[in-house]
Amino acid sequence: MVFQYAPAPESTKIVKIDSSYGLFINGKFVKSKDGSQYKTINPATEEVLSEITLAGKKDVDLAVKAARSAYQKWSKLPGSVRGKYLYRIARILQERSREFAVLETINNGKPIRESRDVDMPLVAAHFFHYAGWADKLEHAGLGPKPQSLGVAAQIIPWNFPMLMLSWKIAPALAAGNTVVLKPAETTPLTALLFAEVCQQADLPPGVVNIITGAGETGAALVNHPNIDKVAFTGSTEVGRLIASSVAGTKKKVTLELGGKAANIVFDDAALDQAVEGIVNGIFFNQGHVCCAGSRLLVQESIKDEFLDLLYERVQTLRLGDPLDKNTDVGAINSAAQLAKIQELTQSGEQEGADRWSLKCDLPEKGFWFAPTVFTNVTQAHRIAREEIFGPVLSVLTFRTPQEAIEKANNTPFGLSAGIWTEKGSRILEVANNLRAGVVWANTFNKFDPTSPFGGYKESGYGREGGRVGLAAYLKSENKK
Numbered sequence: 001m002v003f004q005y006a007p008a009p010e011s012t013k014i015v016k017i018d019s020s021y022g023l024f025i026n027g028k029f030v031k032s033k034d035g036s037q038y039k040t041i042n043p044a045t046e047e048v049l050s051e052i053t054l055a056g057k058k059d060v061d062l063a064v065k066a067a068r069s070a071y072q073k074w075s076k077l078p079g080s081v082r083g084k085y086l087y088r089i090a091r092i093l094q095e096r097s098r099e100f101a102v103l104e105t106i107n108n109g110k111p112i113r114e115s116r117d118v119d120m121p122l123v124a125a126h127f128f129h130y131a132g133w134a135d136k137l138e139h140a141g142l143g144p145k146p147q148s149l150g151v152a153a154q155i156i157p158w159n160f161p162m163l164m165l166s167w168k169i170a171p172a173l174a175a176g177n178t179v180v181l182k183p184a185e186t187t188p189l190t191a192l193l194f195a196e197v198c199q200q201a202d203l204p205p206g207v208v209n210i211i212t213g214a215g216e217t218g219a220a221l222v223n224h225p226n227i228d229k230v231a232f233t234g235s236t237e238v239g240r241l242i243a244s245s246v247a248g249t250k251k252k253v254t255l256e257l258g259g260k261a262a263n264i265v266f267d268d269a270a271l272d273q274a275v276e277g278i279v280n281g282i283f284f285n286q287g288h289v290c291c292a293g294s295r296l297l298v299q300e301s302i303k304d305e306f307l308d309l310l311y312e313r314v315q316t317l318r319l320g321d322p323l324d325k326n327t328d329v330g331a332i333n334s335a336a337q338l339a340k341i342q343e344l345t346q347s348g349e350q351e352g353a354d355r356w357s358l359k360c361d362l363p364e365k366g367f368w369f370a371p372t373v374f375t376n377v378t379q380a381h382r383i384a385r386e387e388i389f390g391p392v393l394s395v396l397t398f399r400t401p402q403e404a405i406e407k408a409n410n411t412p413f414g415l416s417a418g419i420w421t422e423k424g425s426r427i428l429e430v431a432n433n434l435r436a437g438v439v440w441a442n443t444f445n446k447f448d449p450t451s452p453f454g455g456y457k458e459s460g461y462g463r464e465g466g467r468v469g470l471a472a473y474l475k476s477e478n479k480k
């Protein structure tokens with residue numbers, strides 16, 4: 001049964017949004033030289049929040065120049081000094097975390113409970129973690145004198161705007177690089193607030209530059225001749241473009257792309273616990289998660305019992321105002337993403353799968369999609385093969401562990417996977433045979449700055465996080 005809760009909206013008073021924003025280049029907010037403006041909105045209400053700059057080629061060039069000139073000094077600072085700046089940034093992010101969480105929720109549509117309790121604590125943790133590495137690079141097992149790369153071009157998506165920013169900026173700076181970062185076009189506001197944090201922390205000008213814009217700005221940045229590294233998180237399609245445009249240059253690349261993770265439930269699993277993990281795996285952040293557990297592989301003997309438990313649990317999810325502290329499922333990030341989810345779910349019905357959706361009222365304004373489960377899915381269906389990047393779960397079954405492994409690996413992606421069983425040896429055996437960068441056992445979507453993250457196959461290459469994440473920003477990487 002679903003209890004009715006009184007509304008518990010988080011106040012937005014703590015957040016100040018300017019009517020328009022320039023670009024953050026060389027420590028200052030500046031007007032664009034050759035760009036234009038666009039409007040950023042709140043996806044839960046469609047309210048216009050601010051005018052944002054679409055940076056042009058001249059702007060990109062200025063940002064890269066600023067990063068290049070700051071690199072001369074930043075890379076030569078003792079690691080302990082770089083660490084001090086990173087610790088300072090981490091502490092400011094903690095102090096201002098409520099402000100960041102509210103702004104993230106307003107611009108992204110994710111529930112405040114997630115931006116407050118998951119995203120922002122992890123963001124600060126990433127800065128703390130890499131602050132600690134800054135003066136210990138020679139002890140990281142990456143050679144006696146690891147050297148920074150230079151200027152890093154960093155392009156991030158809209159699903160975890162601040163978390164992705166921290167995954168990119170913290171290791172790059174710790175290793176002595178300077179950066180030009182481009183947030184996604186639909187979620188620029190927290191990155192622009194982060195620019196203020198850089199000022200507050202007295203970070204030397206040019207070490208972090210933030211330029212806003214869409215694909216063209218991103219392409220101009222990636223193709224700029226004076227960058228040394230490209231770090232990209234986003235779709236496999238754009239990842240492919242980037243990989244081909246840097247091929248033949250000296251630029252180093254890390255790509256973190258799409259996923260179609262299998263969450264495998266064996267008949268001996270603790271079923272209530274597994275249901276929680278499946279729900280968290282696909283409905284957390286509206287399923288806008290590259291490592292989302294979007295394919296449930298359930299052992300045939302427990303399928304009916306498990307699905308009954310699953311529907312009962314999903315029916316208790318609360319969809320609505322992302323700023324309400326009781327909300328579990330917020331808004332879809334954009335009209336374009338909603339259209340993509342709708343198109344793929346329609347294909348699921350047309351191809352013969354059975355659709356079940358949470359019965360709930362969808363708000364009139366904004367972009368919404370009710371949590372949905374498809375059964376009778378075959379491996380050939382598009383909803384079993386393509387990344388939906390929304391709150392949609394495709395259920396398949398298996399009879400033997402071998403079949404589970406084959407089905408789990410039957411995907412062009414390989415970012416993550418989950419295993420639910422009480423048997424330790426089975427966890428080890430199955431995990432060893434899954435072609436996925438991260439395998440969770442009896443849990444899902446657990447992140448930690450010490451733990452590497454990255455994919456196989458079309459999910460990209462390179463690892464982020466932990467000690468390995470440093471290697472991607474240091475020259476000694478290849479000598480290892």
Ligand code: ADP
Nearest residue numbers: 155156157183184185214215218219234235238
């Ligand atoms: P998503 O499906 O998550 O929106 P995208 O790959 O389209 O993923 O976007 C991820 C990031 O890549 C965004 O910041 C976007 O602006 C940027 N981007 C899109 N097209 C290009 C491109 N051709 N070159 C570089 N960056 C791009």
